[in-house]
Amino acid sequence: MARGKFITFEGIDGAGKTTHLDWFRQQLAAKLEAQQRGVVMTREPGGTTLGETLRGILLNQPMDLETEALLMFASRREHLAQVIEPALARGDWVLSDRFTDATFAYQGGGRGLPRDKLEALERWVQGGFQPDLTVLFDIPTDTASERRSSARAPDKFESESEAFFERTRAEYLRRAEEAPERFFIVDSSKPIDEIRQRLEEVVATL
Numbered sequence: 001m002a003r004g005k006f007i008t009f010e011g012i013d014g015a016g017k018t019t020h021l022d023w024f025r026q027q028l029a030a031k032l033e034a035q036q037r038g039v040v041m042t043r044e045p046g047g048t049t050l051g052e053t054l055r056g057i058l059l060n061q062p063m064d065l066e067t068e069a070l071l072m073f074a075s076r077r078e079h080l081a082q083v084i085e086p087a088l089a090r091g092d093w094v095l096s097d098r099f100t101d102a103t104f105a106y107q108g109g110g111r112g113l114p115r116d117k118l119e120a121l122e123r124w125v126q127g128g129f130q131p132d133l134t135v136l137f138d139i140p141t142d143t144a145s146e147r148r149s150s151a152r153a154p155d156k157f158e159s160e161s162e163a164f165f166e167r168t169r170a171e172y173l174r175r176a177e178e179a180p181e182r183f184f185i186v187d188s189s190k191p192i193d194e195i196r197q198r199l200e201e202v203v204a205t206l
Helices: 017-035 049-060 065-089 100-110 115-126 141-149 162-178 192-205
Strands: 006-010 039-043 093-097 133-138 183-187
Touching: 006 017, 006 100, 017 039, 017 093, 017 133, 017 192, 039 065, 049 065, 065 093, 065 100, 065 115, 100 115, 100 162, 133 162, 133 192, 141 162, 162 183, 183 192
Parallel strands: 006 093, 006 133, 039 093, 133 183
Antiparallel strands: none
């Protein structure tokens, strides 16, 4: 069976991407059923037993910025080795809530870690591996902030300032501009039914 495809959902906290993940998985699974392929849904940080342990630390514990980036990529290496690469090799498709673009956006754009350090870690951990498609849920930061304020108790990233999220959003958009063939941008300030119409376009092209 041919190798599967890797799709990632990205966006700042409050963009609403998680709202659409399971719906998108169901649409994709229906398309792939005839080919006897499955859809593996996962997330970052996390996705493995070790990754979920690191997730709890990363989202809640204060730490040096470089330590934070190193732990993100340590979790990612395990994720690739234990979940993503084996699933793709057996022909399944993988749908992940965040991947490396999030590290460039949050630790790079938001926190200010130099891009060359992140690029070195990306080469070491991933080689040339990148998602086949990244769906970026883009939203004004003030709208995202309103959505976050009505959610559960925030983690350390969700508690960041609007200026932080402006920088994070800008880095996401810079990444999308650098790789337009990989990114599909969704205006997630639109109503849910309009967003899903856009996502149906993605499923149709796949």
